[in-house]
Amino acid sequence: MVGDGAEQHADSPMRVVIRISRFLPKPERPRRHSNPFAKDDAKQEPAFPRRKRQRGKQWVQDYPMRVHPQDTILNCLLSIKRDSDPTLAFRYSCGHGMCGSDAVSINGTPTLLCTATVGEWAKTPVPLSSGNEFRHTGVTTGSVDASIPVTTSDAGPASPAGADESLAAPGNDDGGDAGPDRIIELAPLPGFPVQRDLIADIDPMLEQIKRMKPYLQAKGLLATKADGAVDVFEYLQRPEQLHRYELLSNCIACGVCEGSCPVYAGGEAFIGPAALIMSSRFINDSRDGATDQRLDDIRQADGIAACQSVRACSRHCPKGIDVGEEMWRLVERSGGAQG
């Protein structure tokens, strides 16, 4: 879904509209909370309580900007916070793809705000060919909160018809770029309940990861010399043994693979690729001695068998893990061990 802005000249600024699905929760509602470990015997419990849809106000807001094509979308949002709308909420921290905080949906594709550039994602709006073939149902639009400052005259709340009209017209451009503004659409990470604006509740993912006992359960064997004395103190691991799981250990738990997975998006039926990657990381670590238990754990009904090999999870992993391929290896491994 990469936009068609790649041909932009490297240095020239461009006009772009950042179109954000916003959400403001109803106040004073006690936080719903999922907790699979509330009882020691976790297997008797449902995976987690049914997710409740947050109630609140939902709208779409446009932020017209003039930016460089190499600017990251995170930088655009930070300047919105600074210069025009401090109320916009989104998670971010390190700003260079290591912390995993800022996974969102960009033009419908889950990826990180801080590694996505404007030039790469800005797309030319395609007006709907005719009003009577399809009805636009993608986003709920409503009235904009009056307390939120509007950045420019054409930045008003998008109405179902008004949005496309205002963008199809060149409008009050301040730069002389011809043609309509390019658009980048942002929404919270799919597959998780939204909490405010671009902030999604990814606790279900972390709790699923925790179910997989995501910690080294070492065999505890230390190398010894011929006379029986302990030779070294670290667990020995040759580079080729490290190589088998090193890439998997780079997972930053950002949730991009989960947001891309059509099975996961359904809710509790699938433990999700992130938890399985974590499991695989330890299964492939020569120091770990709990492989049998780990394979049993992923054979549960919501485990590896629920993966439908769609492989959407591989496409935007910021760490370059081929998640889908790894899922397939787990299918083979867990099946093989059973037979």
Add this chain to the structure above:
Amino acid sequence: MLSACCARIDVMSPSQLEDYYDAVIVGAGAAGLSATLGLLRRWRNSSPEDAAVPKILVISKLQALRSHTGSAEGGIAASLGNIDKDDWHWHYYDTIKGGDWLVDQDAAHLLAELAPQTVIRLEHDGVAFSRTPDGHIAQRRFGGHTADFGKAPVKRAAFAADRIGHQILHSLWQQCVAYDVTFAEEWYVSDLILSESDAGKRANGVLAIDTHTGTVHAVNASNVVIATGGAGRLFSTTSNSWDLTGDGLSLALDAGLQIEDAEFIQFHPTGLAHTGILLSEAARAEGGVLRNADGEAFMQRYAPEHTDLAARDVVSRAIRSEVKSGRGVADPKEPDGPRDCVWLDMRSIDPDHLETALPQVCEIIRGYANLDPSRDLIPVKPTAHYTMGGIPVNTDGQVYSWSDGERHLIHGLYAAGECSCVSVHGANRLGGNSLLDACLFGTRAGESIARDLLARKDDTRNPDGQDIPRTPDAPAIDVERRKAKIEQLLHRPADDDGAAGPASQDGGLGSAVGGAEVRQGVSDNAYALMSDLGRLLERHIAVVCDRQGIAEAKAALDHGFTRRAAALRTHSDAAAYNQELTAILEAHRLLALAKAVVNAMSAREESRGSLKRLDFPERDDERFLAHSMTDTTGRISWQPVHIVDVPPRQREY
């Protein structure tokens, strides 16, 4: 398996908050998690299987696994000797010399001697270290790591490709999952609660805001560990994450405590222009050369022997000096912008080798500058990297205040990691020692708490010995005052129509940046204020400073910025996930810390390590072989450096 008696709570909700904790850990990076594990492991090793487990809560303003520890690239120093012959005494010496003799040598002794076992413990915790062909932990060269007391370079930094911080952060968190540690994520600690009696000061807990709801909670605890990381956001160009706003340091100041050596801030010479993102020292180790606008490899003039691989502070100052002499270059992204960068030239490195030796560096340059390091010159400038100073602690992580020539312990209060000062970094940190400091002294802080709890459990006045007695007579924490303050921040005054830009207010912005920027459409806000604050300090006190720059910074902080900070209100009154509310509190914190830093800088009339005063260009051991101890009153007292067996010498590389 580990603590069946312990309630399993994964993510906090207010109803689950206990009315009392044995320990509250503020911060979930390497230091905070090490303290947590140190406490639990020491307790378990000294208690019967069925003993009660201490109640611990880890509070973090971020979600788990997001801490800035995860961005550390290079390595963790330890004289394992897996590749070159090494000796902890050499590491000890390098640490002291690197810190320009402002290092407490008893602390550096522990750091160097216990480094190997610290790294081994991390390996057992699951860190995927890079390996030698025979399976040992691999080690690489780092600037300032030498054999035989400065004679030759030595491979001492244990590494995991260029992701050692990520590996350590994730492994420590995983071990905490194994211990069923309770986390309160995205809670922001707003106050540190101390009480005072004849026996001295003692920690009683913290006030924290659950940012999910905006609710203020009193967290009562007999022990508090502050492990909130550094304060790179004092400067607009920094390698630090957006969250490093000096929260812990400022919490201590706010509670009436001192911070130590606040004037020492390390600048890494090669931050990618106008992003501040770090381009590892390895870029120069592999053959990268710094050039000025004339194309001259200028480091040959400043450090003929080590040229581009001279110490970080030396290179950063050389860059500043070139820029000041008009030989700087502008970021190609902003050709009309300030000429405050120099070029990093990696074109002489074989392109294939460049990709294999520096994958992360190449990726950052391509991703964030849209340049090709094998063909293009890369604009770089010094980037704020590490705060050497911090909350003063002894070698068990216990916080103290310095008065009457003595350390007075604050009972039950601990600090660890970048926000603390033991002091092993002195005036300039040695590469690879930051993760080591956080893990090693973090663990020691946790162990120290465990020892204290074990002693209280076994106390004769606690005959059944099952439960851990609480701290006696801890006063109830006053939540209402903070709640009222939050309410006030959430509601804008009625006469504010939201139209007044910060530039229209006097002080701050106008005087800081010459009124160059006019913000339209929204009234002043915490993000704009922090951005302006970063530019102010960058202009006046980054890398080099003098009396006039310090005075100008101080005047702007004391007037314009103080006024702006006091007027900040949120633009949405919804308390749930109101990031602007947190940002206002961060802006207050950052401003208070900036004042302390500038005061300490003003008092130290010498140049040492990372601090270069143009008006006092030499080190002055007669007057300043001492740690500055600064509090919010602006009063500075001086604590002598612990010199054991390495008397001060000239620091030369």
